[in-house]
Amino acid sequence: MAEEEVTREMQELKESVEAEARERGSSEKVSLTALVKTPTVRRALVAGVGLQVFQQLVGINTVMYYSPSIVQLAGFASNQTALALSLVTSGLNALGSIVSIYFIDRTGRRKLLVISLVGVIASLALLSAVFHQTTTHSPAVGSADTRHFDGSLTCPDYRTSSSGWDCTRCLKASSTECGFCASGAGSKLLPGACLLSNATVRDACHGEGRLWYTRGCPSRYGWLAMVGLALYIAFFSPGMGTVPWIVNSEIYPLRHRGVCGGVAATANWVSNLVVAQSFLTLTGAIGPAWTFLIFGCLSVAALAFVLVCVPETKGLPIEEVEKMLEKREVRLKFWAPRGRGSKNDGV
Template identity: 45%
Template structure:
């Protein structure tokens, strides 16, 4: 992409990067989970998500450093190619996971791998547990099928799996339709729409959003096991709606109060702005509402990250019956990336047709719909045994007031 002579080369490069990121998003957590001691496995998988958001923050810092360099975008894309090269070289020294080795009948190598993870006196026990786990997985695979169509057919036969899939897919789609990745991807552009015309200033302010996203990921580690996944998502969505509608209002007021520009001014803005000590977007006039827009954008990020940013992934790790967990998690992840594609490819079109304020209001409407869907479809999974979750889904999850109506109907008549 950095050396692209024409736009279609950038598109091809972006497709390649997208395939790589998609593969890594599935294989990296899996590798970590299969290569970690049981007692710290959850923390290391969570750390993967935290480091992703931290990586976004670092990337914005690097982008900021190149904003005034000739050929800015080529440098930004070119520098982004360095970390994958380093990572590729380092990964050549990584061993396969003990689980993969054992499953492929490389028992000795699997044992050696376990010795690097566990104390010597625990290796025998872990090897036996690994054997049992693989045997159970193979039995489950034989029961549900080994191709996608067969697995889907078998999954749909079980009401608890259907409801788990509905809940798991719902939280992943809602996560994207609140507009978070559009905000993250187009943060500098949004900053300019808010009136900060300087690319350097806009990029610098974008560090606020990525920094808060990282902070929110840390906060989620502290609160998600205390407040629960369902409650955290619902509270997060309420605050997201407040943030998005407030952003829409501020952008609308900013638009209504923007100075009128006629055709003469459009062609002579350079002289006019210089005389009036201001510049037009994106060579533009800074808005007096710009700072408030940045504050609201920061609020939106910090209420999203601990709730809708992390809880959907945790729910999908817990809500499926054991034999369908791999299938369910894969379908949910595919739904997440598909929703991501829809939201991000429509963002610029929406801003052109609805305006920035209308786009934020639309995302707010999606968030309201998401709140209703999650409220009625997703049960709480915090501290609940997998067997109990399966029972709840088999019976059918009933939140208030449906639960109250059901209880009243079940009472014997006097």
């Protein structure tokens, strides 16, 4: 029995090598339209391109590009502190990529993607909740604190109508850019001053030993936002950070792998551009809480996409992957009991 199994696998290996040699020897030009019309390649492109697009739509590069700004939105006033804390995300991203090397062939591609996305969804939900608390429970603007400074430094919008103002409303002043000088009475959560945002006012605020805020407001939940960011990176990096690239290297027929891989990479970078360019606009228009909630909803869509459209390619030759795509097999119960063969694992 063992001898027959070895003979069969040797024959499959021989056929695979011969097929690869034939594909490499082909000089036929590849048409993208023809690829899309081929069911097997089209389904592979849907899976590969979809993974690359969702990798960006869950918001990873907004965290990597704008982590200092996110830290300040969470209530950390110092630029130096924000920059230092943002380095944590880069370190966790590198560590997670190393972790994926260990787990990628032990858990399988889909399982790692699902675990990653579940963690990302939970982390984004936490971030959305924290930023909601930060913006809805920000310190009040005190008239006495504001009058403590020269009247010409008061935020014009606050001077016009000072009733019911808090830090969040101060930072969203429409007529001119304003900042919040936190209380100097021992707690940054006490009422502070709403002032014009410029270097002179900032220095005056710092001169009294106060903290100066222009992006986010003082909050007791700032550390919880950092936990959410750390969890987001820790879950994203080993799964959604690396697996889309691995799947794209395994899912396409040899003859079309270069073109299809290029299409998927282009989709990744275009999505990256859209998300990165829109992040600061979104946080300014609807606030960080709703922005992270949108990313959370997109992560739920990504999870559904992985369960329905992405095949498990762990340990499979390209011929087996093509057969799965031809049959259009979808199995939602992908977590096979230990001991079953990998060829039937989670497609």
